[in-house]
Amino acid sequence: MSAHEKTQEYQRLDAAHYLHPFTDARALAGKARVIARAEGVYLWDSDGNKLLDAMSGLWCVNAGYGREEIAEAVAEQLARLPYYNSFFQCATPPAIELAAELARVSPPGFNRAFFTTSGSEAIDTVVRVIRRYWQLRGEPKRVNIIARENAYHGSTVAGMSLGGMAIMHEQGGPPMPGVARIRQPKWFGEGDAEAQTPEEFGAIAARALAEKIDELGAETVAAFIGEPVQGAGGVVVPPPNYWNAVQQICDEHSVPIVADEVICAFGRTGAWFGSETFGIRPKLMPVAKALTSGYLPMGGVLLHDDIADVLAEGGEFAHGYTYSGHPVCAAAALANLKILREEKLIERARDDIGPYLQKQWQTLADHPLVGETRGVGMLAALEIAQKNNNGNSKNDNDKNNNKNNRRFQCDPPAGIQCRELCAANGLVMRAVGDTMIIAPPLTITRAEVDELINKARQSLNDLASRL
Numbered sequence: 001m002s003a004h005e006k007t008q009e010y011q012r013l014d015a016a017h018y019l020h021p022f023t024d025a026r027a028l029a030g031k032a033r034v035i036a037r038a039e040g041v042y043l044w045d046s047d048g049n050k051l052l053d054a055m056s057g058l059w060c061v062n063a064g065y066g067r068e069e070i071a072e073a074v075a076e077q078l079a080r081l082p083y084y085n086s087f088f089q090c091a092t093p094p095a096i097e098l099a100a101e102l103a104r105v106s107p108p109g110f111n112r113a114f115f116t117t118s119g120s121e122a123i124d125t126v127v128r129v130i131r132r133y134w135q136l137r138g139e140p141k142r143v144n145i146i147a148r149e150n151a152y153h154g155s156t157v158a159g160m161s162l163g164g165m166a167i168m169h170e171q172g173g174p175p176m177p178g179v180a181r182i183r184q185p186k187w188f189g190e191g192d193a194e195a196q197t198p199e200e201f202g203a204i205a206a207r208a209l210a211e212k213i214d215e216l217g218a219e220t221v222a223a224f225i226g227e228p229v230q231g232a233g234g235v236v237v238p239p240p241n242y243w244n245a246v247q248q249i250c251d252e253h254s255v256p257i258v259a260d261e262v263i264c265a266f267g268r269t270g271a272w273f274g275s276e277t278f279g280i281r282p283k284l285m286p287v288a289k290a291l292t293s294g295y296l297p298m299g300g301v302l303l304h305d306d307i308a309d310v311l312a313e314g315g316e317f318a319h320g321y322t323y324s325g326h327p328v329c330a331a332a333a334l335a336n337l338k339i340l341r342e343e344k345l346i347e348r349a350r351d352d353i354g355p356y357l358q359k360q361w362q363t364l365a366d367h368p369l370v371g372e373t374r375g376v377g378m379l380a381a382l383e384i385a386q387k388n389n390n391g392n393s394k395n396d397n398d399k400n401n402n403k404n405n406r407r408f409q410c411d412p413p414a415g416i417q418c419r420e421l422c423a424a425n426g427l428v429m430r431a432v433g434d435t436m437i438i439a440p441p442l443t444i445t446r447a448e449v450d451e452l453i454n455k456a457r458q459s460l461n462d463l464a465s466r467l
């Protein structure tokens with residue numbers, strides 16, 4: 001059987017049997033791209049096509065593909081102790097060592113970790129922890145969690161409910177009670193470039209939190225949750241004053257901040273945690289993804305002593321998963337964190353490759369199809385839009401437009417077309433509506449960044465000739 005015949009066989013079986021996450025099965029219709037192997041920043045599909053993976057899988061593979069050290073640590077742990085739980089006063093060496101290692105790399109005051117298998121489970125854990133905390137503090141009415149529009153916090157019922165993705169709410173039945181929603185700090189399309197500075201907009205977006213706390217009554221608010229940079233919402237980098245203002249509001253009302261670090265942690269923003277990049281002082285940090293660089297599924301919640309000490313004094317905390325602290329996943333995480341630390345990949349993201357990526361990415365801003373570029377560290381986005389230099393757009397009230405840019409009206413949407421053109425040009429970029437986003441491995445070289453930018457520009461040119 002030739003490689004292509006094998007691919008066709010995979011596609012047939014895939015269409016018949018495999019229900020994909022977040023996928024329209026009719027649109028997929030036997031066309032699945034089958035990714036067969038990977039090395040460094042590159043993927044190969046089952047037809048042998050090579051792709052530069054500018055998304056690190058799904059924001060996971062910070063250490064890059066093909067790390068023998070992680071594979072060996074996993075094999076060794078599988079042979080020694082493939083599984084044991086942390087219930088009933090037991091633990092395993094890798095889970096203990098990982099909790100201690102996370103305490104070492106976390107901001108001051110974060111000394112304990114609770115382990116899960118995914119980011120979504122970490123978010124569910126946040127809900128259990130924060131409500132239990134307030135109960136133990138003698139304020140059981142504090143159950144409401146304030147979250148933002150266009151946030152992504154996972155796909156379990158709690159994750160979907162805290163997330164601000166309308167399509168998930170429509171399909172998921174009634175969301176969990178006790179969630180309140182405020183606007184997101186997204187300048188492109190929601191800020192008014194003619195009447196405001198980004199900082200004025202940032203202050204308004206933060207004020208929405210104060211207003212919501214007042215509306216609910218601070219005595220009912222358990223927490224505010226936000227991603228330091230909204231990832232799946234389209235790499236929404238908030239105006240520089242936004243998080244300071246949010247922190248101040250939360251301090252004034254004794255509302256703990258939950259920084260959802262599932263994407264931002266482990267170097268993505270050029271620091272160990274996105275909270276450090278933006279000066280946030282959270283009390284809980286859910287993590288996942290790059291904890292193991294995606295090599296095995298693992299997440300967790302890092303707890304500040306202010307919360308952990310109260311929980312520890314409260315008797316049994318009736319929460320946990322069969323795979324909490326799975327020893328093999330923990331071994332993968334330890335090997336991964338060692339790579340990040342010893343190769344100084346986080347410092348490199350902050351001082352060297354991150355600034356280079358941002359500088360090169362900005363060169364795309366002049367492209368006729370690009371309404372805005374933005375980014376921080378190893379995260380970046382661009383907005384595909386029709387530039388309208390004559391002043392007001394026809395759709396000023398449409399949140400997807402702003403005064404100088406209009407979205408293309410086409411089918412398939414411009415973002416999807418761009419994503420497909422990128423793939424044809426050997427590049428994996430993700431489309432969020434008409435926002436194109438990247439989050440490459442932290443190991444990417446300058447030459448590979450240049451290749452990424454060239455392929456992105458080529459794909460935009462190809463798109464321009466189609467639209």
Ligand SMILES: Cc1ncc(COP(=O)(O)O)c(C=O)c1O
Pocket residue numbers: 118119120121123152153154155159227231232260261262263288289299
């Ligand atoms: C910020 C954020 N939180 C939570 C999650 C959920 O993580 P998982 O898909 O591992 O359940 C994601 C996933 O993309 C995420 O981006």
